[in-house]
Amino acid sequence: MTIPTTLLSSGHPMPLLGLGTWPLDDHASARAVESAMGLGYRLVDTASRYENEVGVGQGLAASGVDRAELFITTKLRGADQGYDATRDALHASLDRLGLDYVDLYLIHWPLPRLDRYVESYRAMIDLAAEGLVRSIGVSNFREHHLDRLIAETSHVPAVNQIQLSPALARTDLRRYLTDRGITVEGWSPLGQEEGVLTEPVIQEIAAAHGRSPGQVVLRWHVQQGIVTIPKSASPERQRSNAEIFDFALTEDDMARIAGLDRGEDAARDSDEHEEF
Numbered sequence: 328m329t330i331p332t333t334l335l336s337s338g339h340p341m342p343l344l345g346l347g348t349w350p351l352d353d354h355a356s357a358r359a360v361e362s363a364m365g366l367g368y369r370l371v372d373t374a375s376r377y378e379n380e381v382g383v384g385q386g387l388a389a390s391g392v393d394r395a396e397l398f399i400t401t402k403l404r405g406a407d408q409g410y411d412a413t414r415d416a417l418h419a420s421l422d423r424l425g426l427d428y429v430d431l432y433l434i435h436w437p438l439p440r441l442d443r444y445v446e447s448y449r450a451m452i453d454l455a456a457e458g459l460v461r462s463i464g465v466s467n468f469r470e471h472h473l474d475r476l477i478a479e480t481s482h483v484p485a486v487n488q489i490q491l492s493p494a495l496a497r498t499d500l501r502r503y504l505t506d507r508g509i510t511v512e513g514w515s516p517l518g519q520e521e522g523v524l525t526e527p528v529i530q531e532i533a534a535a536h537g538r539s540p541g542q543v544v545l546r547w548h549v550q551q552g553i554v555t556i557p558k559s560a561s562p563e564r565q566r567s568n569a570e571i572f573d574f575a576l577t578e579d580d581m582a583r584i585a586g587l588d589r590g591e592d593a594a595r596d597s598d599e600h601e602e603f
């Protein structure tokens with residue numbers, strides 16, 4: 328199975344679909360990553376905070392896939408924000424992953440109370456110049472965080488990874504990102520917490536296309552150019568989640584799905600949410 332890519336502003340292609348790895352531990356993530364690689368996945372999303380980078384690295388090594396084919400994302404945890412700490416954190420992540428570079432390094436949360444995301448990002452610009460990171464970006468950033476980051480560093484992040492599903496469609500934030508050439512990547516794409524998969528609209532559209540509700544929801548993401556990273560430890564669901572590039576949702580399907588959006592206020596507040 329070949330998964331299509333989208334071109335990042337950094338000039339590097341990124342697969343439109345990859346494997347999420349939270350909350351898998353080292354053992355489970357090694358198995359899940361090896362299985363996903365066998366199915367044709369090439370993008371893996373991990374984070375220092377998931378404490379599974381060792382397992383992800385083991386799964387990648389066991390798969391035997393060429394490094395050049397892989398697209399590995401990891402993230403800077405809150406506890407490591409700051410210029411020097413960011414540099415040390417990336418080296419520690421590379422050691423755990425067993426890699427010489429990562430394809431994408433993201434600031435996990437802005438944590439505005441710390442006021443260190445700009446200096447953390449400056450360290451990431453330098454790490455990219457040194458070849459230890461191919462592309463750099465952010466996660467859970469809102470418009471005002473990005474306005475400041477771009478103004479103070481003159482650098483536009485390649486990616487913003489945000490909570491996104493038909494129940495949290497975030498159309499205004501997505502328009503802001505697209506206008507600036509920032510690729511949108513969605514976490515919790517299946518909208519499990521919001522019960523998206525059991526929504527009658529999703530189930531009806533799935534039945535009409537002869538697909539599963541999960542495939543309809545993931546198709547909704549990639550059809551809009553959003554990079555999606557569903558997590559599954561099950562090889563069957565990994566396969567089914569990736570089999571979404573051979574059908575299309577109609578305009579009517581998209582309009583009906585748009586009715587599920589609960590609005591921006593339903594998303595986690597990036598000014599308040601703290602995790603380290």
Ligand SMILES: NC(=O)c1ccc[n+]([C@@H]2O[C@H](COP(=O)([O-])OP(=O)(O)OC[C@H]3O[C@@H](n4cnc5c(N)ncnc54)[C@H](OP(=O)(O)O)[C@@H]3O)[C@@H](O)[C@H]2O)c1
Nearest residue numbers: 347348349372466514515516517541556557558559560564
């Ligand atoms: N940047 C951030 O702050 C942030 C926050 C949260 C998550 N993330 C990343 O985003 C990834 C995805 O988000 P997520 O794990 O929260 O949510 P998700 O991928 O939308 O949902 C994962 C859950 O859905 C199940 N599942 C997977 N495929 C399914 C299908 N086709 N039908 C029914 N159930 C299915 C999985 O169980 P099985 O394993 O049993 O299949 C798992 O319980 C994470 O793994 C992580 O890498 C990033």
